[in-house]
Amino acid sequence: MFSGMMMPIMINMSTINYALTATIGGILAVTRGLDIGGLASFLQYSRQFGRPINELSSQVNSLQAALAGAERVFEMMDQLPEPTDEENAITLSKVNGDVRFENVTFGYGPEKVILHDINLSVKPGNKIAFVGSTGAGKTTIINLLPRFYDIQSGKITIDGIDIKDVSRESLRKSMAIVLQDTHLFTGTVMENIRYGRLTATDAEVVNAAELANAHSFITRMPKGYQTVLDGDGSNLSQGQRQLLNIARATVAEAPILILDEATSSIDTRTEKLIEQGMDTLMQGKTTFVIAHRLSTVQNANEIIVLEFGNIIERGSHTDLMSKKGKYYQLYTGQFS
Numbered sequence: 001m002f003s004g005m006m007m008p009i010m011i012n013m014s015t016i017n018y019a020l021t022a023t024i025g026g027i028l029a030v031t032r033g034l035d036i037g038g039l040a041s042f043l044q045y046s047r048q049f050g051r052p053i054n055e056l057s058s059q060v061n062s063l064q065a066a067l068a069g070a071e072r073v074f075e076m077m078d079q080l081p082e083p084t085d086e087e088n089a090i091t092l093s094k095v096n097g098d099v100r101f102e103n104v105t106f107g108y109g110p111e112k113v114i115l116h117d118i119n120l121s122v123k124p125g126n127k128i129a130f131v132g133s134t135g136a137g138k139t140t141i142i143n144l145l146p147r148f149y150d151i152q153s154g155k156i157t158i159d160g161i162d163i164k165d166v167s168r169e170s171l172r173k174s175m176a177i178v179l180q181d182t183h184l185f186t187g188t189v190m191e192n193i194r195y196g197r198l199t200a201t202d203a204e205v206v207n208a209a210e211l212a213n214a215h216s217f218i219t220r221m222p223k224g225y226q227t228v229l230d231g232d233g234s235n236l237s238q239g240q241r242q243l244l245n246i247a248r249a250t251v252a253e254a255p256i257l258i259l260d261e262a263t264s265s266i267d268t269r270t271e272k273l274i275e276q277g278m279d280t281l282m283q284g285k286t287t288f289v290i291a292h293r294l295s296t297v298q299n300a301n302e303i304i305v306l307e308f309g310n311i312i313e314r315g316s317h318t319d320l321m322s323k324k325g326k327y328y329q330l331y332t333g334q335f336s
């Protein structure tokens with residue numbers, strides 16, 4: 001706003017200045033006999049005087065832009081780095097995938113608690129699903145597992161080891177995560193998928209893409225797997241980005257799999273097609289799934305219904321349907 005105002009103000013001021021000089025000079029010329037030549041040159045001089053000042057104002061604009069940029073740079077520099085691991089942090093090597101939440105309470109800030117006293121236990125190889133309305137805290141639970149945030153009280157364990165005592169790197173290596181918001185980076189499709197596991201061979205990448213049903217659209221692109229994606233994959237559709245992210249999780253081959261709305265932007269037909277691939281992917285892995293389309297969570301070993309950060313119902317699909325509670329409402333509401 002400041003930069004926008006600067007130029008017109010300066011131009012207006014010099015115009016008013018010109019008008020005042022001309023008027024007063026005119027009056028002086030008539031009443032006091034000021035000579036016209038003197039007045040005319042004085043007006044010229046005052047115009048010339050105004051010009052560099054106008055130029056200065058346009059430089060102030062550039063300065064403003066630079067300052068605004070600098071502010072962002074400093075904001076970035078002020079970001080607190082992730083706290084370092086404890087000195088004798090354990091490195092997880094062989095993970096079975098037994099995950100437990102014990103009385104977990106968590107809030108993003110100290111003033112508002114989001115999750116209240118969550119208790120969960122997932123056996124290795126089982127699939128657990130979270131359902132609930134928007135803002136219920138599903139993504140928040142998922143965020144706690146890889147320690148994107150640390151919990152305030154309670155305990156989360158993997159194979160009986162408290163994740164607080166585990167190094168973040170090895171913890172995250174044991175999980176493949178497809179988040180609600182997809183992230184890709186500038187680089188080829190091949191590199192983007194391989195980001196899941198840097199040691200994967202080209203054949204393994206292609207294999208993962210086939211499993212995620214991304215292979216066909218990738219081969220239709222002008223350079224196939226060597227097509228360069230723009231920043232964050234803006235030259236792809238939302239659904240295609242999700243497919244690439246699923247392929248990336250597939251290639252990771254981690255014992256714990258986390259899918260947060262992984263198929264929300266994919267049409268139902270493609271979803272059906274990747275379902276089989278997903279089943280193969282989930283085999284023998286502890287899987288956490290969040291989905292609004294309840295058809296995708298039906299076969300989970302346990303379904304957890306969340307509301308305002310509390311578990312209000314839990315059980316298998318048939319159990320919950322016969323209970324006729326919140327899950328039943330969500331489910332039938334969706335299909336009636």
Ligand SMILES: Nc1ncnc2c1ncn2[C@@H]1O[C@H](COP(=O)(O)OP(=O)(O)OP(=O)(O)O)[C@@H](O)[C@H]1O
Pocket residue numbers: 108109114132133134135136137138139140141180
């Ligand atoms: N980074 C954050 N900082 C502070 N509060 C947050 C943050 N992320 C989420 N919240 C709050 O936590 C609550 C739960 O959010 P969460 O993302 O877990 O919902 P959700 O169940 O995943 O919803 P959706 O179905 O829309 O994905 C919301 O009330 C939200 O306002």
Ligand SMILES: [Mg+2]
Pocket residue numbers: 138139140180260
């Ligand atoms: Mg969410």
